[in-house]
Amino acid sequence: MKISTFGFLTRRGVLNLGKHWAMTIACIASLSVCMTLNAFASLIEVNVDSMVSYLGSQNEMVVYVDPEADDATIQSVGNALSGTAGVSRVQYMSKEDVLNQYKGYMSDYAALLNEFENDNPFKANYRVSLSDLSQMETISKQFENISGVYSVTAPIEMTKTFVKVQQAVTKVGRGLVLVLMAVSIITVGTTIRLSVFARRREIEIMKYVGATNALVTLPFVIEGLTMGLLSGILTAAATIGGYAYIVQLSPTLGGLWQMLMGTALVPLENVWPTILIYSLAGGALVGGLGSMFSIRKHLNV
Known part of the structure; x- marks a missing residue:
């Protein structure tokens, strides 16, 4: 044409x-x-x-580290978590970090928590965020099998x-x-x-x-x-x-x-x-x- x-x-x-x-x-x-x-x-x-x-980013998985774990074990747990497919962010919280966080939540009553300075009852943990929320239940079970992990808390039903x-x-x-x-x-x-x-x-x-x-x-x-x-x-x-x-x-x-x-x-x-x-x-x-x-x-x- x-x-x-x-x-x-x-x-x-x-x-x-x-x-x-x-x-x-x-x-x-x-x-x-x-x-x-x-x-x-x-x-x-x-x-x-x-x-x-x-x-999903606001509903993190909390992976508690064994209270008897040494620094090397804690580091190996962190490496295992970071290397898991589907994990987008890993943040370590020491026992002191958790205590200070609760003091921030209860700022008006922070003095009540001072007695825990020498006898901290909290557990060190990792806060983990996932790129795919549908995998939370599967990944949480994988985390439970990591050596040095005490327990895993995950909002599976909400997810x-x-x-x-x-x-x-x-x-x-x-x-x-x-x-x-x-x-x-x-x-x-x-x-x-x-x-x-x-x-x-x-x-x-x-x-x-x-x-x-x-x-x-x-x-x-x-x-x-x-x-x-x-x-x-x-x-x-x-x-x-x-x-x-x-x-x-x-x-x-x-x-x-x-x-x-x-x-x-x-x-x-x-x-x-x-x-x-x-x-x-x-x-x-x-x-x-x-x-x-x-x-x-x-x-x-």
Whole structure:
């Protein structure tokens, strides 16, 4: 196909948007709504993953060292913990560190703990954070078998709850994305189908005089791509603007929100490039697919 022919057909496809302007506006609006819901569903999934990771970092495993262990044994326990696959952070707490920590917790009654200075009842321990909370039960059992470990305390049941919530949100989010993607393709396809039906005689004549499928199809594909890109721009603007407002509002929310999210809310600068790229690419893909599926049956004359 010549460049001039391609340019002519591209201009024709863009101009076709104005011939059914009411349906075009309705299509762009409905497609934008579907894609915006898709984008926010994805953002919820990303933030739930971040929330689970944040809560996981707050719920550490505590590995207590045998009270009779010498310095070499304590060091070997630390090396074994750090070398375990799935461990993201290991922090050693000596008996004195634990005592001072409790003094900080009970600052108004710290004097009551002074008597433990010469007879410290606490055990030295390692605070361990994991990169994958679903592995906490398995890894805690591995830690119990390390020589020099006295006991292991891990919030396994709480962690299982977090993981179940994460998995449920992921499944629902991905299902919603698939459903809305199908609705978007049908929406674009319906608009293109009306345009094709109004010009079915023109298409038949073009086919009879020898026009190739590419020449007939290209204007409609360009029409769908243009609607998809316009929807993508609106989607990106609405999603980025809405998420920026949520991030800005987040510090003013207290109670349960701060307990669950804390600093876990993903910053806007980390997600807006992805939102923009996927909105434009998703809009173009949906528009193009909707157009091709709608015109295909009219090419056989």
